[in-house]
Amino acid sequence: MTAALPRYARPRPDRLLGLTPAVWTGVLAVLALAALEVLARTVVDPIDLVPPTTMVVRTAELLGTAGFVTGQVLPSLGLIAAAFALAGVAGVGLAYTMWRSPWWRLALQPYLNVYYAIPIFAVYPILVVLLGTGGVPIVLLSAAFGAVVVVTNSLLGFDSVPEPVRKLARSRNLGTRRYLTAILLPAALPDIASGLRLGLVYATIGVLATEFILSTRGLGHEIADAYHTFRTADMYAGILLICLLALALNIAVGAVLDRLDWRRR
Amino acid sequence: MTLSDSALADTPVAPARPASRGVPPPLVLGIGLLAAWWAIAALVDSAVMPTPVTAVERLLVNLQSTRFLDSAADTVLRLLTAYVGVAVVGAVTGFLLGLARFWAAAVSPLLYAVYSVPKIVLFPLFLLFLGLGDASQVGFAFFSGVLPMVLLVSAAAAAVPPLPLKLAASLRMSTPAVITKIVLPSILPAFAGALRLTFGLTFLGLLIAEMFTGVSGLGYELLRNVPLVRMGDIVGEVVLVILIALAPAIGLRTLETRVRARFGTTTEGDGR
Structure with missing residues (x-):
């Protein structure tokens, strides 16, 4: 029955890869900060961007x-x-x-x-x-x-x-x-x-x-x-x-x- | 409290309007305030306190100068560019995000956190990365308006009532049909509300950006006259800014009222 249900009518999944949305929020935030850190230390001019740390x-x-x-x-x-x-x-x-x-x-x-x-x-x-x-x-x-x-x-x-x-x-x-x-x-x-x-x-x-x-x-x-x-x-x-x-x-x-x-x- | 509660509830769309005869109270209040301004200016009789006539005169004089006209045109053009960007990019992003309900729940808190930062302090970043020209000012105006648009539209798209969706599933409707017949109509009221809300935010962001950058635009013209103490010019420009803001604001409000009346959840739709 559930398999026949179109995607739009299914309830929101509770977890993705075993993680809840709240955990994903944290993961995304950390990833964004890490990306900023790497960018600031490698590509971007230090006069424009300093690393978050x-x-x-x-x-x-x-x-x-x-x-x-x-x-x-x-x-x-x-x-x-x-x-x-x-x-x-x-x-x-x-x-x-x-x-x-x-x-x-x-x-x-x-x-x-x-x-x-x-x-x-x-x-x-x-x-x-x-x-x-x-x-x-x-x-x-x-x-x-x-x-x-x-x-x-x-x-x-x-x-x-x-x-x-x-x-x-x-x-x-x-x-x-x-x-x-x-x-x-x-x-x-x-x-x-x-x-x-x-x-x-x-x-x-x-x-x-x-x-x-x-x-x-x-x-x-x-x-x-x-x-x-x-x-x-x-x-x-x-x-x-x-x-x-x-x-x-x-x-x-x-x-x-x-x-x-x-x-x- | 969600953004939709706070941001859209702040101005009730359809105020109670009992039939009243005589001069409408808003007009009386407006004329009264204008008269008070005039009287004070006439009494003070100082260069820092222009009368309404002086202000309008200065505005008309300024409107004949090419430089001022260019500045006003710059502002209008930047505003249009940024606002179209907010409406299109914001709505599409919000819509897609809202359809992916899991990701909407994961990403919204981050967007909301960025939204709650006093954005003006981020403007130097736009200058650093986009330069002193139009790009940074349009970019910042866009940034000022786009987050509420994404948040409101995605919240609406994620909150499509489950009952019509279940009905659609039992009728074996295709996903495109569900989107055009159920999802889009049910997010239209939120979209119309967001259009109205983000217009003000976009214009505000643009004006602050222009004030700070000091290259061209009405924000720049306003601030340029401060050290010169040209109050007549400043007040005239404020009048112009209000006029530029008012016409779309009234239009967008009318649009929102109509969309809510047609697609709003309070009216029982027959689901045509």
């Missing part, structure tokens, strides 16, 4: 340098934290306004719909002219970049309160504030959390990209500077560090946000 060593060296940590890493992390906080507060606040007022919802919805189609980084030069090259334009732009994804997810959450619960609240004469704290926010929390998780990714991209384009310090700036001054090993070390930081940040904040998500418990 060298990247790791150089990253460790940079992290051991106090000036690098305090001068580049911590400022970037501070800006990301500020942008993330601003995006979260503004995003949830705006979503609440839209949920309360149908007029605002109608007025804002079309703009939110096309928001991520517009490359918002185009506005960065305006902010730089108005506010200088410091942290303020970076935080503002990154927060604006991250806020809208928080808005749309929070709105989904606010809309998710079931009709019977709303009716119950009305029959119990819950005030606006009580309704907000006892029903609306708890009900919306999982969606707000997933919005915040994306907001963090966006805020991180925003900070690193603006630092990269035009700024005086920070990790993004450091990579751009390393590129311009042909410090290839430093550039790759910075890229590796950002990948690791982004990963660690996502995992850490994701773990915190998961605890807020009662739907997963």
